[in-house]
Amino acid sequence: MSFLVEENPARRRFEILVDDALAGFTEYVPRGEVLVFTHTQVDERYQNMGVGSALIGGTLDQIRERGGRIVTQCEFMTRFIQRHSEYADLVVAEP
Template sequence: MSTQIRHEADHHRYVLVVDDREAALADYRTEGDAIVFTHTEVDPSRRQSGLGGNLVKGALDDVRINTGLKVVPECPFVAEWIDVHPEYHELVERG
């Protein structure tokens, strides 16, 4: 199984591609110095396989490496994922 995280900036979303098919997405909007994650969605047939967490990790890693933006986890899934991964708390607090 090959996976890839794709940032589709024109569509304000991150997409997780598995074997050349979109399996999950995370929508966001930018507000000043913040990226606000508003919604995540995983293909129903692929839930319970950890793809949502892989997507969030990949999106947050991209934010960490390529931007100076603060993360605002408006989406409950993103918020919960960050809560249980303290190594990403600094993204919420920076800026």
């Protein structure tokens, strides 16, 4: 199984493709230089397979690469960052 995480700016979300099929996404609202993440969804066919974690990890890696910051209103992303503290520096207070 191959994962690919890509930003889809037109839909304001990062998407994960599994073997070229859309398997999930995490939505955001841009606020200046900060992205406010509001919701993450993984297709039922791909749940409990690590797809959600791969999506969030890939999303946060891309945001780090471009020097971005985030606010998380999404419980799934919040829990992921709590378990993976190496991403905590990306989180800022609500703008």
